[in-house]
Amino acid sequence: xxxxxxxxxxxxxxxxxxxxSRAERFGxxxxxxxxxxxxxxxxxxxxxxxxxxxxxxxxxxxxxxxxESGVVRLRIEETEHLWKVKRSPDExxxxxxxxxxxxxxxRHLNAFEHKCEIGCRLPRARYIKTxxxxxxxxxxxxx
Numbered sequence: 650x651x652x653x654x655x656x657x658x659x660x661x662x663x664x665x666x667x668x669x670s671r672a673e674r675f676g677x678x679x680x681x682x683x684x685x686x687x688x689x690x691x692x693x694x695x696x697x698x699x700x701x702x703x704x705x706x707x708x709x710x711x712x713x714x715x716x717e718s719g720v721v722r723l724r725i726e727e728t729e730h731l732w733k734v735k736r737s738p739d740e741x742x743x744x745x746x747x748x749x750x751x752x753x754x755x756r757h758l759n760a761f762e763h764k765c766e767i768g769c770r771l772p773r774a775r776y777i778k779t780x781x782x783x784x785x786x787x788x789x790x791x792x
Contacts, residue, residue: 697723697760701767706731714763721765723757727772727785735774735785742778749773750784 693712703709703725711724727746735744749770757765775782 700760701725706734719763721760721763723765723767725767725769731772731785732774740776740778742776744774744776747773747775747782 694709697712698709701709701723706728707725708728709723710726711722713722714720715722732744732746736742749772752768752770754766754768757767759765771784771786773782773784
């Protein structure tokens, strides 16, 4: 079930303009332009990406509303950008994705007066020099 219609609600229009400086800093945008030059509207995934304050390393891939239980479920995943900037804290070597943990679910603040849960299979990184494997978590500045 869709959380919002394709037309841009009033609160999203104001968010679109207020987030211009944030979009410049993090490269995110609530409104995207398709290959034909036409603006695409806000999707629930884009809206929650902006509301959660995620940077380019993480993205909201799925947004679901269960009307029976009144729960908004969001799924986040890492992007390729994470692996371009991730470095070992010890020696500064590059990291690559090793695997992912089992699905973890966190209770978030309510979203539009509904319970909100965030699910993610956190990536584990293998550092190139040491071959050590470490779990990665979204930083507090990303979530």
